[in-house]
Amino acid sequence: MQKHICLNPVLLAILAATSSVYAQDKATQLEEVVVSGSKEGTAIKKTPVAINKINKAVLEEKKPTFVGQVLNQTPGVYVTDLGNGQHMTSIRYPITTSAVYQYLEDGIPIRPVGLFNHNAMYEINLDGIESIEVIKGPASSLYGSNAAGGAVNFLTKAAGPKPEAMIGYQRSNQGYQKYDFGVSGSSEKQGLRITGFVSDRTGGWQTYNNADRAGVTARHDLALGERTTLKTIATYNRLFTQMPGSLNRADYDNRAGYSYQTFTWRKVEATRLSTALEGNWNEGGLTTLTAYYRNNTTNQLPSFLIFGTGAIPPGGTYQATAAGRTTDNSFESRGFDARHRQDFLQTRLRLIVGASLEETPMEANEKNLAITRNPFSGIYTGYTVGTTRRDYTVDVSSKALYSQLEYTPLRAVTLVAGGRYDKITYDYKNKLVPSATTGAASEERSYNQFSPKLGATWNPTNQVNLYTNVSRGFAPPEVSSQYGGSLAVPNLKPAVYDNLDLGVRFTSADKKYNSEIALYRLIGRDEQVSYTISPGLSEPRNAGKTLHQGIEFGFGYREKVWDARLNGTYAQHKFQEYRTSATLDYSGKDMQKAPKWLVNGEVGVKPTNNLRLSSEVQYLSSYYMDLANTVKYNGHTLLNLRASYKWQGAELWAGLFNATNKKYADDASSSYSGVGAYNPNAQDTFSPGAPRTFLVGIRYTLGAK
Template identity: 25%
Template sequence: MAGFALMMALPQAGAAEPKAEQSLVLDELIVTTTGFGTPRATHTGNIAKIGEFEMEFIRPAQPAEALNRLPGVGIQQGSGAEHLTAIRSPVLTGGAGAGSFLYLEDGVPMRAAGFANVNALMEAMDEISGGVEVIRGPGGARYGSNAEHGLINFLSRPPAPDGDAELTLWGGPHDFYRTSGTASRTLRSGDSTTHGFRGSFAMLHDGGFRADSGLEQQKARLRYDYAAFDTRITATLTAVNTNQETAGFVRGVKAYKNPALYRGNPDPEAYRDAWAVRTAVRMERDIGENLMLVLTPYARSNAMDFLMHFLPGKPVEKNAHWSGGLLSSLVTTLDGGHRIIFGLDNEYTDGWLTEIQYNPTAGIAPNQSPQGVHYDYAVKALVLAPYVHSEWRLAPKTLFTAGLRFEYTRYDYQNYAPVGISGRFLRIPDRVDEFGDFTPKIGLLHEFNEGLTTYVNLARGTRAPQTTDLYRLQRLQVPGEAKSEELDSIEVGARGRISGVTYETNLFYMEKRNYYFRDAGGFNVTDGRTDHAGIEIELSAPLAFGFDIAAAGTYARHTYAFTNITPSEKIRDGDDVDTAPRTLGNLRLGYNFNEGAGRAELEWVHMGSYWMNAGNTVKYDGHDIFNLRLDYEVSENVVLFGKLTNIMNTRYADRADYSDMGMGEERYFPGADRGLYMGVTLRY
């Protein structure tokens, strides 16, 4: 895990950490497991962490640049802030892409479960970060819908004990400019009570390397920490605004290599505007010697308006929802090192969506996408989820974990468009849908010695259908036929340190049922099945003369486990799922110089080849990209940094796709040319 890879822990410039704390240690604390600090070495199952200082060193233009350093993670960047995610999965789109991954901020979902966003990382604030933790495969019993293929937990930066302040400015090609800053202060009273405050902001302007594209983002966060003898409170308020001029697919055989095409934009009118505001207050109260109550009320509001340039007729979608809830748990510690967490999560959401096509459809099958209202509906949702998570110390070096979650979901749908079929679109009458899902988890971990800790983990992940799965229907579909997806997973892993090499590796196998996706003809499939199997490895080690090396690699197969033959697409049992590279890799050679004041890193990013269509007839060849990063601490208050991306100026595609409709065509999001970025951080 490349958090597990503070990858040689980056003695990076400006990090005032002592050397001993910069080396990679297995007892680094993680919070995603139980909500409290838990040593990574005793986590039953995989978990990766990219720490605060590594995030500062990477300085990702978009979160994918950092997250793709982890094994099993392959996020494909689209235009601007757009992206599609893969975590132990193919790159998933639509409701599957939105609903199969859980995105958290300090353990609280950033969106309501049935109203997820396929571009969810655009709502994260990674510029001023306390780190990122990632679990691949189903999350634990503490996490419900969407923690199916994996979860990403963004940690806000806490106030510094003695206060701090910093301002960062950097720029690059195509009018790329980013400014971010943060400041904190901690106050102490005589009774050991502390009040900590932190304010952070980030602003981005990116002109885009393709025609008629660009991105503007503004982000801000306030955090307050309170600590007393028996009470701890953390409160956050985060706001994100995104305004994007979107560049669509370039089309044609190997179009991403064509000098006349790859910088162009066939959809100059495309755009995406979105904002999100969320707040949460985590309160911990010791109510007994071995008993603690944790309450986290939260609220959020989101809205988005964008042109669906990837669909016939290019309709405009507008959606919004507000939601609020309470995460509650009772934590008891028993003699012998055992712990039990009893929890109850509840959430209420009120959302709406419209899809309207303002112009006639040109080209293929205009009657399938008529001008006018396609969908106009509202959904009220209620989620109730009791759970139990337990940890049993069977022996000093053996830990058994078991958990069970039940999640009840109720959707109350109201339709405001004419009922019936219009082209390919089906608008259904008002209805109520309910789902009940159990997710059991068990795991066993044993520490043989410092060099070897092994674990086995069995888990089920589920997701109730997204509201778009249920109510944005196509003709020939039957209302209510979508079921909750289920994914059963087993993984066997080992971690440790041998002769200075820190490692983690695991084997996994997963089966998914009720896979809901849109086929190449644009119609929804409600009962797909897929299998997923692979091996992941992560290594890091110091070398001589200030050098160190770190690597993350994945070999996996994601295959269809059913057959579905249609005029537009042929899915066969055993074929690879489209956009599912078998190999992913990241290798980094680091060098610390001038007694740790400076750090340089050469990075190799590998994306294996993959099929662009479900019929396995058109393939993207994959790519290898090299990047260089450099930080240098000029003084205690000034850090200079830079990075050179795509050193070899390789022509590659961030995303390769194939449309089987009509005569069929290759479609690509071209990767950016070589780019030089430089900046400065001022610390006070």
């Protein structure tokens, strides 16, 4: 019998009474306007979606050097810090690298369909972002493939009404430093803002993890008349980082800052350009025409593609040789999206219709490496380049039609129905002679999917908002899984996810308290999972059926001096049907890296108008590291302390992260199948988290806010 979530009734009552999204600044939850739920500004109380907004005040308060420092404050969201911007994400899904999320910049996916990267948020310049909106659950009816677990939309900063210039600097005791800059100016009809950063990391607690990054975002807004505007955004981000990789259990326990690597690296360059023409060209209508371009290269000799055996018991040695690979990937995208919104019945009825076209030619090349290793220290000492493993191109083409109907039959009730039809084509050409080691024969294949959505909101009072939502998400096999993985014959199926949401939002009459609770049930079919054959070696497979269900909650309070919030989720993620062979059946087991509890809480105090002090706690419960549910990571609790002081145009801030110097892992997994002898040093891997880190910063802004 399938087990369902069972929470103590008292706990449920407390959560229902005190749940909330993070505390808002100078705005209540139900007054919040979001754009990601319908691609146009809409009051959250009319949006039947589990959606949260991280506003400008929170971003300025936290000054994140890593996106997880703000996203983890959202109920049901957790982003691991794998170092130098690299990450994995959990939104209504286990902590994963799977293509179940959509990351967007002003509503445009930052990567095309089929070319998902779980690290893709390092291609966002946070200094150029005004706010972040997070949709939890499938959003494929508007945003297409991969928006299954959720979508994260980064909204760029527009120019302010008055001239402004900013410069800042921050540094940590772990060798990290960052320079920020920005300028902004406006006239009667146009505005321009340019914001960027340069950062590097040298030394620190890990023996091999230096990096440098840079990013710049330019946004230009132009009024072409009373009815027409033109918004143009250009973003460039660059990353070069060494890759320390993971450790076996013995080394994680005894020397967490150690690395076996001496030559692994990743280099990324990402350029995006978009221009959106928007006009109220007919009564009650709004038309938006958006053209965009992407150029991306990711070249790497990655630590996760070095295949060597772990340490054998104390006194033994490592294997003296290993295998590895380099990967070079690049793509260019050209896309166009046309959307029209029309209001009827004195705005009680709203229709949104749209179409999008996108073409993305990409190239991929992989080389095999023969690697040498010191058998006593475990350090990889050198390599020689061998044969070409993969050399192919794929022309990725996507076409979509979408529509959404919003109807308000009563003042307090809004009904929403929508759907999107996607056709995605992979035109694959293998430049090598096809074989089990060089890839499949050239082919063309297409995927077609319709993603519907139904939702409703009800506002029985000005303080209470209830909503429900039924939606479908989907994810076609990734290009890298289909043609670059270890599968000799590509036969992966698209994954489909069906979701049900029930939620309530509350804001007190005095606007000091706000709260939210959401229940969800997400069923995945043919979900693609990564099956670990041995440490560092895995392949994609379709699981027959999976279940994801949980409750997201929180509480927020803000007054002049004090503010507090408590956000979190309790969830279950299970395989309902998953047989990897005739003898291995994981049906009914928990999925790997699926903590049941994720909780983030913070208390802040402002003893003066210029000074704010805060303490934050992040809790992650234990989870199974293996498919057989026999090996566990015990979870962790981290304490972060922050202080900031503002005086005229200057601001000073400091942060103490992992203040108790807790030993923990950002990622823990095991290849143990549940059959045969268990060898933790050969089968378990850990990516250690950072120890106590102290950061200080200073920023000066010239010009009125």
